[in-house]
Each structure stands twice: as C-alpha cells, then as structure tokens.
Amino acid sequence: MSASRPRTLFDKIWDSHVVERLPDGTCILYIDRHLVHEVTSPQAFEGLRLAGRPVRRPDCTLAVADHNIPTVGSRIPSDIKEDDSRIQVETLEKNVKEFGVPYIPILDVRQGIVHIIGPELGISLPGTTLVCGDSHTSTHGALGSLAFGIGTSEVEHVLATQTLLQNPAKNMRIDVTGTLGFGCSAKDIVLAIIGKITTAGGTGHVIEYTGDAIRALDMAGRMTVSNMSIEAGARAGLIAPDQTTFDYVKGREFSPKGEAFEQAVAYWKTLPTDPGAHFDTTVMISTADIAPMVTWGTTPGAVIPVTGVVPNPEDEPDEGKRTQLRRMVEYMAVTPGQRLTDLAVDVVFIGSCTNGRIEDIRAAAAVAKGRKVAAGVQALVVPGSGLVKRQAEEEGLDRILLEAGFEWRDPCCSMCLGMNPDKLTPGQRCASTSNRNFEGRQGQNGRTHLVSPAMAAAAAVMGRFADVRQLV
Amino acid sequence: MDKFTTLTAIAAPMPMQNIDTDKIIPARFLKTIKRSGLGVHLFDPLRFDADGKEKPDFILNQEPYRKAQVIIAHENFGCGSSREHAPWALLDFGIRCIIAPDFADIFYNNSFKNGILPVRLPRAVCDQLIEDSKLGGNARVTVDLARQVVVRPNGEEISFEIDPFRKHLLLNGLDDIGQTMQHAPSIDTYEARNRQTQPWMPSTAV
Ligand code: SF4
Numbered sequence: 001m002s003a004s005r006p007r008t009l010f011d012k013i014w015d016s017h018v019v020e021r022l023p024d025g026t027c028i029l030y031i032d033r034h035l036v037h038e039v040t041s042p043q044a045f046e047g048l049r050l051a052g053r054p055v056r057r058p059d060c061t062l063a064v065a066d067h068n069i070p071t072v073g074s075r076i077p078s079d080i081k082e083d084d085s086r087i088q089v090e091t092l093e094k095n096v097k098e099f100g101v102p103y104i105p106i107l108d109v110r111q112g113i114v115h116i117i118g119p120e121l122g123i124s125l126p127g128t129t130l131v132c133g134d135s136h137t138s139t140h141g142a143l144g145s146l147a148f149g150i151g152t153s154e155v156e157h158v159l160a161t162q163t164l165l166q167n168p169a170k171n172m173r174i175d176v177t178g179t180l181g182f183g184c185s186a187k188d189i190v191l192a193i194i195g196k197i198t199t200a201g202g203t204g205h206v207i208e209y210t211g212d213a214i215r216a217l218d219m220a221g222r223m224t225v226s227n228m229s230i231e232a233g234a235r236a237g238l239i240a241p242d243q244t245t246f247d248y249v250k251g252r253e254f255s256p257k258g259e260a261f262e263q264a265v266a267y268w269k270t271l272p273t274d275p276g277a278h279f280d281t282t283v284m285i286s287t288a289d290i291a292p293m294v295t296w297g298t299t300p301g302a303v304i305p306v307t308g309v310v311p312n313p314e315d316e317p318d319e320g321k322r323t324q325l326r327r328m329v330e331y332m333a334v335t336p337g338q339r340l341t342d343l344a345v346d347v348v349f350i351g352s353c354t355n356g357r358i359e360d361i362r363a364a365a366a367v368a369k370g371r372k373v374a375a376g377v378q379a380l381v382v383p384g385s386g387l388v389k390r391q392a393e394e395e396g397l398d399r400i401l402l403e404a405g406f407e408w409r410d411p412c413c414s415m416c417l418g419m420n421p422d423k424l425t426p427g428q429r430c431a432s433t434s435n436r437n438f439e440g441r442q443g444q445n446g447r448t449h450l451v452s453p454a455m456a457a458a459a460a461v462m463g464r465f466a467d468v469r470q471l472v
Numbered sequence: 473m474d475k476f477t478t479l480t481a482i483a484a485p486m487p488m489q490n491i492d493t494d495k496i497i498p499a500r501f502l503k504t505i506k507r508s509g510l511g512v513h514l515f516d517p518l519r520f521d522a523d524g525k526e527k528p529d530f531i532l533n534q535e536p537y538r539k540a541q542v543i544i545a546h547e548n549f550g551c552g553s554s555r556e557h558a559p560w561a562l563l564d565f566g567i568r569c570i571i572a573p574d575f576a577d578i579f580y581n582n583s584f585k586n587g588i589l590p591v592r593l594p595r596a597v598c599d600q601l602i603e604d605s606k607l608g609g610n611a612r613v614t615v616d617l618a619r620q621v622v623v624r625p626n627g628e629e630i631s632f633e634i635d636p637f638r639k640h641l642l643l644n645g646l647d648d649i650g651q652t653m654q655h656a657p658s659i660d661t662y663e664a665r666n667r668q669t670q671p672w673m674p675s676t677a678v
Binding site for chain 1 (some may be wrong): 473505506558585648652653656659662663674675677
C-alpha cells in the first residue's frame with residue numbers, strides 16, 4: 001500500500017505487525033505481549049507438551065493467577081479449598097516452571113488481576129500487540145496497544161509461534177466531546193456509550209475513542225473505557241497515546257528506561273491516527289448526555305441515568321426485544337416506571353479489572369469518608385492488585401473504608417465472576433463496579449447493577465441506589 | 473496433531489439426528505485442566521445411567537464397538553455449543569472419523585483442528601454404511617483421505633468432497649500451529665528486524 005494513505009492508529013499497529021499475508025488474505029500477526037492466567041491456559045500448555053513444542057518467546061510472556069484466588073484468609077495455593085480452583089492454580093505454577101514462563105507468584109505484592117498488572121508493571125506498551133485468553137484484554141488498548149482476548153487454541157498458537165492468524169477488523173471511531181459533569185466518571189462514559197450503540201454496536205470493529213472528554217481522562221479512566229469495549233461488541237478498544245500515556249508508562253518496572261524510553265516515545269508519537277484517515281463507522285457523544293449511570297437489566301446496554309426510571313418493555317415495538325426486556329424486568333425484580341433510587345441493595349462490590357485501580361478506590365473512599373455502610377448491606381472493596389492495595393493503605397484509604405464498615409479484601413477477580421467464594425446468593429441485589437450483569441454472573445440468580453465506584457459507595461452508605469452528586 | 477491418511481476400522485452405527493455437544497460431553501465435565509482424559513465422559517448421558525453404570529444397549533458399550541474409530545450418524549451431528557471439549561472427548565475415546573449427512577458448522581471446524589475427519593455423505597449412503605457396520609467386527613470400513621473415498625466392507629468405493637486446504641492440513645498432520653510453523657523463517661526475519669527497529673522493547677522476565 002502507499003505510504004501516503006492516511007491511516008488510523010489501528011491500521012498502523014496492524015500494518016507493523018503483519019509477518020506475512022497468506023494467499024486467502026489471512027495475516028500472520030506478530031504478538032509482542034502475551035499475558036497468561038490459570039483458567040484458559042491449562043489445555044494450551046498440555047497441547048505444547050503433547051506436541052513437544054517449547055514456548056517460543058518466554059521473554060514476551062507473563063503469567064499470573066487471578067480468577068480463583070481467595071480474597072480473605074490464606075493465599076497459599078495449596079490452601080485453596082475448592083478443588084477445581086486449587087488445581088487450576090497449581091497447574092499454572094507447574095506449567096510456568098516447566099516452560100520457563102515468567103510468573104508473578106500469588107504472594108508477590110505485584111500479583112493482581114492480569115489487566116490491572118499489565119499496565120501497572122509497564123508490560124503493556126503503546127504500539128504493541130497484546131493478547132490474553134480473556135475477553136477484557138481490551139483494557140490495555142487505553143495505552144494505544146492493540147489488545148484483544150483469544151481462545152485456548154489460540155493461546156497455544158501464540159505460545160508456540162508468538163503469532164496469530166487474523167483477519168483485519170473494521171475501524172470505528174467514538175468521539176466523546178465536552179466536559180464531564182460533576183460526579184461523573186469514565187465508567188459513566190462507557191456505560192452511556194454502550195447504552196447508545198448497544199452491545200452489538202461494535203461488532204467486527206476495533207473502536208478508537210477520541211475527543212476532548214477522552215483526552216481529559218487519566219490512564220485509569222481510559223482503561224475503564226477501553227475495558228468495556230468488549231461489552232459494546234468490539235474486538236478491541238484503542239486510545240491514542242499522548243503525554244498522559246508517556247508519563248504513566250515512564251519509570252514502571254518493565255518499561256524502557258533512559259535513552260531507550262526516549263527512543264520509544266519518539267516512535268509512539270508517530271502512532272496517532274492521521275488526519276483524514278478512514279473510519280467505517282463514527283459515533284458522536286456529548287458529555288451533556290452523560291449522568292451517573294446505572295444498569296437496570298441483564299445486558300450492559302440496559303442502562304439509564306440514576307435519575308431515570310425502569311423502562312416499560314411493552315413500549316418496545318420489536319417483539320423479540322420486547323420478550324427479552326420482559327425477561328430482564330422479571331429476572332431483576334424491577335417494575336416498569338420504578339425509580340432506581342427506590343431500589344435497595346444487599347451487596348456492594350468495588351473492584352475488578354474495570355474499576356479496581358487506586359483512582360477507583362480513592363473515588364469510593366471520598367464518598368465513604370465519615371459515613372457508614374447502611375444496615376444489612378455487605379460492601380466489599382477488592383483492590384485490583386497487591387500494589388494497588390499497598391498504595392491505598394499508604395494513603396489511609398483502607399482505614400476510611402473500614403471505619404465506614406466496608407470490607408477490605410486481598411486482590412483477585414473476586415465477585416466479578418464468582419469463581420472464588422465471593423458470590424451473590426440467589427435473589428441478592430448488588431451495586432457492582434464490574435463489567436457484566438448477565439444472569440448469574442456474580443452468583444446463581446444474583447442481580448447485578450453496574451455502576452461507577454463513587455456510585456457503588458453511595459449505594460453502600462444509602463442502602464439503595466443514590467445520586468452521588470447529592471453526596472459529594 | 474496426528475495425520476489422517478488412511479483408516480481401516482470398526483464403525484459404530486448411531487442412527488440419530490442432532491447429536492448435540494451436550495450429549496457428546498455435558499457441561500459439568502468442562503471444569504478441567506486437560507484436553508485429554510475426556511474420553512471416559514464421551515456421550516455420558518447416552519452411555520451411563522444415573523448411578524454411572526454402563527447402559528448395555530448403547531452401541532459403544534458393546535463389543536466390538538468399544539474399539540470403534542468411526543461413527544456413522546444422521547443429520548446435524550455436533551450441534552449446540554462451541555466447546556472444543558466435544559472433539560477432545562471423541563478423540564480421547566479413539567474416534568478419528570465421523571460420517572454423517574451434515575454437521576454443525578463449529579463442530580465441523582473444531583474437528584479438523586483436532587485431527588478428526590468429518591465426512592459428509594448423503595443420508596441413503598450413511599444408512600447403507602450403518603447396515604454394514606451392524607455386521608460386527610469383521611465388517612471394517614476404510615476411509616482413504618488422499619483418494620477421498622470410503623470403502624465399504626464389500627469393496628465398493630464411495631467418493632466424498634472435502635476442501636483441498638483442509639485435506640492438505642489433515643494429510644500432513646498440520647494443525648494451525650503446524651501450518652504457521654511452516655512460516656517460521658518469516659517470523660525469524662520479523663523478529664530480527666524488530667530487534668533493530670525497536671531495540672527498546674523490554675523483556676518480561678521477572
Ligand atoms: S476482573 Fe472480571 S472481567 Fe476482569 S479478568 Fe477478572 S473475571 Fe474477567
């Protein structure tokens with residue numbers, strides 16, 4: 001192709017990673033970074049073992065156990081009570097040893113949710129391709145890395161060849177303009193986006209988030225937005241690297257140092273989308289339309305401002321959708337026309353790869369400070385990594401939260417998907433900072449409402465959904 | 473992945489439509505760390521009763537079909553979920569070829585990835601092969617991928633269609649990984665160039 005054709009950020013990363021284009025158009029795409037966790041990797045390592053293949057680039061691979069780890073009590077793998085969970089963790093530990101893959105042990109302060117620690121340690125870098133056997137790999141796109149989730153066969157493919165067979169995606173641009181309103185956060189931006197374009201809106205696309213509202217976000221906020229690209233149906237999300245990105249990456253454990261860092265920045269500055277580059281789809285969103293958001297149904301797209309009321313399924317003209325909405329109303333035990341602020345919560349979960357960073361815990365603590373968790377509400381705060389936990393404790397955030405009656409846990413995916421013992425019991429209603437509100441996601445018959453960390457803390461202290469703007 | 477060239481084996485008749493992935497391997501067996509070892513759970517709902525005892529009337533619980541390497545079935549084999557555990561379980565049991573009028577798409581793809589040959593033949597031909605297979609241990613069927621024929625016990629040859637690229641991969645035992653590995657020199661070149669152009673790219677070694 002001609003070098004002068006204006007290209008998107010996605011095009012540039014894609015082009016620079018094509019090892020070979022096969023006759024049918026499929027590309028062998030080079031993968032710079034491969035993150036591995038305990039749930040989706042065992043069969044991949046077994047496949048290598050059976051075929052007698054080594055891991056091609058252990059020095060581009062990093063493993064961590066995160067999904068099955070308890071958030072209270074002993075974190076020694078052999079102490080994990082559930083057999084399935086313990087075996088998955090122990091298997092990962094055995095596999096990384098056998099194949100020489102770098103591994104962050106559970107008791108290491110750097111352990112945490114794979115999508116929190118990648119950026120935190122400087123493993124995730126602008127302009128790279130990054131994969132993990134996990135759909136929320138889109139998180140790393142916040143740094144301008146083409147990052148996407150893969151299946152177990154593909155995990156094995158990357159371990160063996162450091163490449164993937166891929167076909168290019170379409171380019172989608174979501175432009176968010178204006179100044180974010182008081183009490184609103186990155187989570188509200190992304191929930192509003194999914195509410196607007198629906199959970200299938202991004203299908204077949206890689207989304208690039210642009211606009212001054214995105215530029216104004218810190219890296220934590222950008223990661224929250226990019227994290228939920230997958231909930232919008234997209235393959236990946238991207239945000240062009242800028243000074244905010246470079247400042248974030250600088251000085252992290254694995255990021256390039258000194259002269260090398262300057263060289264890297266010079267390259268990263270060439271990555272942003274060229275003026276006039278083609279997007280297949282463009283969506284414009286104004287911050288004027290974004291308020292603190294709460295999901296009311298069982299897809300992330302079933303979302304309304306906290307000031308809104310539950311919609312009436314009978315108003316939906318399409319029969320298939322109407323049936324789905326009726327099912328949501330029934331499962332969530334809400335009534336059409338009901339104000340969300342009249343809904344009482346049983347559990348509050350603050351954590352996950354969407355909102356488990358230090359900035360998220362600060363936002364929750366700011367609301368919790370000097371208040372008490374409402375009677376009958378269990379409120380969990382689960383930092384996304386050991387480093388986040390340590391920093392929060394240095395800042396005294398754990399004291400604020402504990403005094404308010406929150407539980408202060410150890411890092412893990414925890415109640416985001418309930419693979420460890422943190423689960424909702426049937427019928428419980430939860431204000432959660434995670435990313436999926438599917439039926440049973442946080443525990444069988446549990447009811448999940450997705451919110452920002454500040455909104456979750458507000459729900460905890462009020463005992464029901466509350467407009468955080470009235471609390472801060 | 474094992475090559476598939478020519479297979480002469482006992483075929484198990486399963487004259488049923490819509491043999492779905494939940495019948496092939498129920499969801500409760502997916503919490504595993506292995507691809508191998510699933511053979512004992514293959515067709516669990518059909519093969520075992522509630523107490524885990526073999527159901528004597530199920531074909532794979534009978535001699536000589538316990539050693540079957542081919543299954544002959546009716547329409548829409550492998551419908552249901554995308555779980556790769558279904559071909560994993562079949563392969564682990566020893567099944568290398570399934571003959572049916574048609575297959576569910578994802579299962580069809582997953583089979584090739586795991587060295588299993590799915591053969592599409594018209595319903596009438598499948599019924600004929602099913603009758604052959606009922607003759608027992610001496611009635612072996614031969615599947616010759618290179619020549620694209622199924623050979624009946626009486627020597628009659630029936631040809632079948634297959635995508636040439638898939639045929640090539642299966643004949644040579646190339647899974648996607650094996651396929652990509654043939655391009656290893658390009659990957660080497662790419663990496664060498666990267667070391668020049670992006671010398672700052674750090675290692676993940678902890
Ligand atoms: S926090 Fe939740 S979404 Fe993120 S990796 Fe863990 S389980 Fe997946």
